Amino acid sequence: MKQLLIVISMFFCGMVSAQSKYDAAMARGLEQFKTAKTADDMSAASAFFERVADAEKDKWLPYYYAAYTNHLVGWMNPKADKDKVAEKSKDLIAKAEVIEHNNSEIFCLRQMVAIQQMTVDPMARWQTYGSEGTRALESTTKADPNNPRIYFLNGQTLMNTPEAFGGGKAVAKKLFEKSLELYKIFQPASPFHPNWGKEEAEKLLAQCQ
Amino acid sequence: MFYQIEMKMKNLLILLITIVSAGMVNAQIKVAGTVKDNRGHWVIGASIQVKGSYDGGVSDSTGHFSFKTFEKGVQVITVSNVGYKTAEQNVTIGSDALEMAFVIKEEISELKAVTVTAGSFEAGDKKRAATVLSSLDVVTTGGANADISAVVKTLPGAQQVGEQEGLFVRGGAGYETKQFIDGTMVNNPYFSSVPDLAQRGRFSPFLFKGTVFSTGGYSALYGQALSSALILESVDVPERSEASASISPIFLGAGLQEVAKDKKSSWGMQYNYTNVAAYFALVPQSIDYFKVPEYHAADANFRIKTKKSGIIKYYTTFSTNQLGIRRPNIDDPSLKNAFALQNTNWYQNLSWRENIGNGWKMNLGLSYSTDKNTISNEIQNQNNQHIVSGLVWIDSTNFNLKTRGDLSQIKAVFDKRLSGISVIRFGGEYQYSYNRSQYNTYNALLPDHFKALFSEADLYITNDLAAKVGARFEQSSLISKTNIAPRLSLAYKTGQGGQMSIAFGTFYQKPENTYLYATTRFGYTKATHYIINYIKNTTLQTFRVEAFYKKYDDLVKTYPAFNNSGSGYAKGIELYWRDKKTIQGLDYWISYSYLDTKRDYLNYPQQLQPNFAADHTASLVMKRFVSSWNTGFNFTYSYATGRPYYNIMNKGTGYTIGDQGKTIDYNSLGFSMNYLASLGKAYAVFVASVTNVFNSNQVFGYNYSHDGTRKEAVTPAAPRFIFLGVFLSWGVDRRQDAINNNL
Numbered sequence: 001m002k003q004l005l006i007v008i009s010m011f012f013c014g015m016v017s018a019q020s021k022y023d024a025a026m027a028r029g030l031e032q033f034k035t036a037k038t039a040d041d042m043s044a045a046s047a048f049f050e051r052v053a054d055a056e057k058d059k060w061l062p063y064y065y066a067a068y069t070n071h072l073v074g075w076m077n078p079k080a081d082k083d084k085v086a087e088k089s090k091d092l093i094a095k096a097e098v099i100e101h102n103n104s105e106i107f108c109l110r111q112m113v114a115i116q117q118m119t120v121d122p123m124a125r126w127q128t129y130g131s132e133g134t135r136a137l138e139s140t141t142k143a144d145p146n147n148p149r150i151y152f153l154n155g156q157t158l159m160n161t162p163e164a165f166g167g168g169k170a171v172a173k174k175l176f177e178k179s180l181e182l183y184k185i186f187q188p189a190s191p192f193h194p195n196w197g198k199e200e201a202e203k204l205l206a207q208c209q
Numbered sequence: 210m211f212y213q214i215e216m217k218m219k220n221l222l223i224l225l226i227t228i229v230s231a232g233m234v235n236a237q238i239k240v241a242g243t244v245k246d247n248r249g250h251w252v253i254g255a256s257i258q259v260k261g262s263y264d265g266g267v268s269d270s271t272g273h274f275s276f277k278t279f280e281k282g283v284q285v286i287t288v289s290n291v292g293y294k295t296a297e298q299n300v301t302i303g304s305d306a307l308e309m310a311f312v313i314k315e316e317i318s319e320l321k322a323v324t325v326t327a328g329s330f331e332a333g334d335k336k337r338a339a340t341v342l343s344s345l346d347v348v349t350t351g352g353a354n355a356d357i358s359a360v361v362k363t364l365p366g367a368q369q370v371g372e373q374e375g376l377f378v379r380g381g382a383g384y385e386t387k388q389f390i391d392g393t394m395v396n397n398p399y400f401s402s403v404p405d406l407a408q409r410g411r412f413s414p415f416l417f418k419g420t421v422f423s424t425g426g427y428s429a430l431y432g433q434a435l436s437s438a439l440i441l442e443s444v445d446v447p448e449r450s451e452a453s454a455s456i457s458p459i460f461l462g463a464g465l466q467e468v469a470k471d472k473k474s475s476w477g478m479q480y481n482y483t484n485v486a487a488y489f490a491l492v493p494q495s496i497d498y499f500k501v502p503e504y505h506a507a508d509a510n511f512r513i514k515t516k517k518s519g520i521i522k523y524y525t526t527f528s529t530n531q532l533g534i535r536r537p538n539i540d541d542p543s544l545k546n547a548f549a550l551q552n553t554n555w556y557q558n559l560s561w562r563e564n565i566g567n568g569w570k571m572n573l574g575l576s577y578s579t580d581k582n583t584i585s586n587e588i589q590n591q592n593n594q595h596i597v598s599g600l601v602w603i604d605s606t607n608f609n610l611k612t613r614g615d616l617s618q619i620k621a622v623f624d625k626r627l628s629g630i631s632v633i634r635f636g637g638e639y640q641y642s643y644n645r646s647q648y649n650t651y652n653a654l655l656p657d658h659f660k661a662l663f664s665e666a667d668l669y670i671t672n673d674l675a676a677k678v679g680a681r682f683e684q685s686s687l688i689s690k691t692n693i694a695p696r697l698s699l700a701y702k703t704g705q706g707g708q709m710s711i712a713f714g715t716f717y718q719k720p721e722n723t724y725l726y727a728t729t730r731f732g733y734t735k736a737t738h739y740i741i742n743y744i745k746n747t748t749l750q751t752f753r754v755e756a757f758y759k760k761y762d763d764l765v766k767t768y769p770a771f772n773n774s775g776s777g778y779a780k781g782i783e784l785y786w787r788d789k790k791t792i793q794g795l796d797y798w799i800s801y802s803y804l805d806t807k808r809d810y811l812n813y814p815q816q817l818q819p820n821f822a823a824d825h826t827a828s829l830v831m832k833r834f835v836s837s838w839n840t841g842f843n844f845t846y847s848y849a850t851g852r853p854y855y856n857i858m859n860k861g862t863g864y865t866i867g868d869q870g871k872t873i874d875y876n877s878l879g880f881s882m883n884y885l886a887s888l889g890k891a892y893a894v895f896v897a898s899v900t901n902v903f904n905s906n907q908v909f910g911y912n913y914s915h916d917g918t919r920k921e922a923v924t925p926a927a928p929r930f931i932f933l934g935v936f937l938s939w940g941v942d943r944r945q946d947a948i949n950n951n952l
Contacts, residue, residue, distance in 0.1 A: 047267040
């Protein structure tokens with residue numbers, strides 16, 4: 001009886017730890033991401049998410065965060081070769097897409113990566129990378145029009161686009177307002193699902209006033 | 210009972226503690242090591258992982274990594290990095306720290322592989338590595354007035370020739386450069402020639418997404434061009450529907466572009482009317498225009514995406530233009546030459562690009578063009594009436610010429626992807642050209658069935674070494690001759706962004722119609738190119754140096770007999786530097802060409818430096834867009850040393866040089882400004898442009914009187930050209946539709 005109980009409890013412990021191992025890793029990764037101060041910290045967070053993803057094989061969120069944090073490295077390190085960063089981000093996004101099809105959040109990443117590449121040489125690249133970004137936004141809107149990040153990202157892009165090309169603060173303002181409306185009702189599917197952008201949207205909206 | 214449970218809990222607790230402490234005792238084992246690539250270079254940013262666990266690390270800037278792991282026993286360590294093949298190694302993790310060395314192999318990929326670039330300047334963003342000019346550059350080059358050829362002239366290899374149209378590349382005449390749109394040759398890329406006045410290109414830069422300017426050693430897909438190929442690739446389905454209008458004192462235009470809701474197809478049309486009467490009234494010209502240049506041009510297009518990511522594109526343009534100019538006669542200044550020209554041109558191009566499965570691709574091109582000219586020259590007196598001078602060398606310059614040139618062609622290219630990214634390509638083309646001319650009462654007809662077969666392979670031996678090997682076979686019924694032209698180029702990557710290329714090729718071209726009208730007993734003219742170059746490319750900077758040697762054989766001679774006994778050579782070195790990095794917001798490029806060339810052709814008594822070749826040519830192009838003003842400022846400065854000129858005279862005993870010299874150096878500063886604004890619902894671009902800002906004296910050569918006693922400089926019709934205009938577009942931006950529907 002005693003032995004059986006031990007066996008059962010061990011089994012149970014094993015179950016719990018298998019589940020919580022992933023949860024703990026995600027929590028650790030998100031902590032690492034939130035406390036990252038330098039590009040190197042962010043790289044380390046990205047590499048950690050990537051390892052979790054590679055080990056898990058069937059979870060898209062670690063790939064999502066690996067790509068998201070990798071893309072942030074491109075902004076945090078001013079000397080980074082943004083094309084190389086994007087190549088890596090796109091590789092991670094592709095892996096996430098294999099597991100999770102047609103996901104609005106992943107399409108948002110695609111937009112962010114395209115815009116990052118565009119900023120290398122906006123005059124020469126807006127035609128290719130600008131439209132790659134808009135195509136991604138189209139896909140993400142089709143997948144889930146209630147994702148607040150779509151309007152935040154589009155607003156952010158248009159805010160930095162000259163008025164003569166259809167951008168400007170007035171256009172961006174509407175989009176930030178729409179995104180904030182949606183942030184009010186947005187509920188992430190789990191504590192690990194993407195849930196960022198609200199503060200940034202508020203900040204940028206203030207700049208549009 | 211309670212006690213029992215407590216005991217069990219205690220047991221469990223002990224068990225748990227044991228498990229946990231076992232882990233503690235086992236502690237983490239350090240795994241450290243290095244990652245190199247197959248060339249022995251450190252790999253930065255590679256991810257090292259104990260397979261199946263979360264433990265691992267990243268290689269640092271010296272290729273080293275170090276991490277700790279709880280895993281035990283036989284494990285697999287993987288090393289992965291984008292662009293490399295993942296490496297795995299089995300290890301047994303015991304209680305000692307591990308030291309490992311990894312070598313990972315680069316994958317051969319299009320992004321990393323060298324591109325064979327000797328001789329070509331690629332514009333557009335298809336291949337980032339080779340991008341030198343983007344299509345936007347064409348419209349923002351100061352003084353170029355959105356003329357593709359004018360911008361290409363700021364690149365190394367091209368001459369600053371202002372008295373006739375065409376690209377004079379590396380010691381080659383203008384007709385040695387051919388233009389290709391979506392693979393097929395364009396018969397009349399420029400408006401019809403006017404003596405001593407260069408004409409613009411017919412095609413708007415907005416039609417093209419990419420431009421490759423090849424100054425030699427180009428692919429076997431292209432033929433009938435001894436010196437250079439300008440390869441233009443038209444845009445696909447545009448992103449947005451729009452209506453546009455252009456208004457300037459010189460021209461008016463309106464256009465419409467409609468993109469289907471699903472963005473799978475589009476169609477468009479445009480009309481432009483150009484009349485320079487108002488401009489000439491304001492800015493005096495050195496030439497008396499009795500018919501002011503006037504142009505009508507209409508074009509239409511459609512583009513359809515096919516199911517298998519292919520595309521069908523159609524473009525057509527119809528234009529007519531006329532002009533009449535009167536200039537003093539050089540033999541007798543009391544007389545005038547009245548030159549009149551009327552041209553009608555219709556061009557159409559249909560292309561179909563398709564993936565046909567199994568790694569096969571197809572490119573099909575069809576094009577048809579017809580070009581009609583009515584040209585006349587009349588000797589007139591001071592009252593602008595026709596007179597007969599009685600002097601044969603004057604009266605013989607009266608003429609009436611009617612020409613018609615048609616070209617129908619079909620070209621098919623098939624692509625098959627071999628292992629990795631290597632590609633084999635082959636295909637054929639058929640051109641039917643029909644040229645008719647009536648010079649005074651003399652009629653001539655030149656029909657030609659021209660066939661070509663070609664094959665070429667892009668072989669990527671490694672990421673660092675690539676070869677392009679090809680050959681081209683041609684047959685012309687008109688001269689009933691065949692030729693086989695081999696082409697070869699190699700590229701070797703020397704390091705980060707740097708590569709060396711060499712190219713070799715033979716090129717054949719039919720003699721120009723002017724000579725074929727006299728006799729068709731000609732063979733092909735021939736050029737052999739040898740090129741070596743080095744390119745260093747980073748995202749925002751390009752450095753390029755290229756040396757070449759070109760041998761001309763079988764050039765056309767018109768004296769003592771019409772045959773192929775001409776010859777010549779060209780050699781030189783060229784530099785190019787483009788930088789968007791050093792000064793924030795400033796994009797500039799510098800190009801320099803040194804050219805040493807001589808040829809014996811036409812009526813040249815011996816090998817001479819031709820009158821279209823300068824020893825040194827240089828350009829500086831600068832562009833700056835000031836975002837806060839929504840305005841771009843563009844400057845282009847071009848310089849060339851003087852070109853030789855000759856008076857080649859026939860004194861009955863053959864041609865000799867009666868007089869020769871060198872023109873003054875050529876200087877030109879061009880400036881343009883574009884201001885972007887919103888006008889109501891329209892986006893507007895205001896453009897102001899000035900060529901030759903400093904009014905520099907430009908002399909392109911000299912014309913001689915019959916007896917050689919008088920010579921006159923060939924100069925531009927007006928030293929400076931000023932353009933003001935506004936381009937409006939009302940866009941229905943389909944890109945925003947999906948999002949706006951949710952607002």
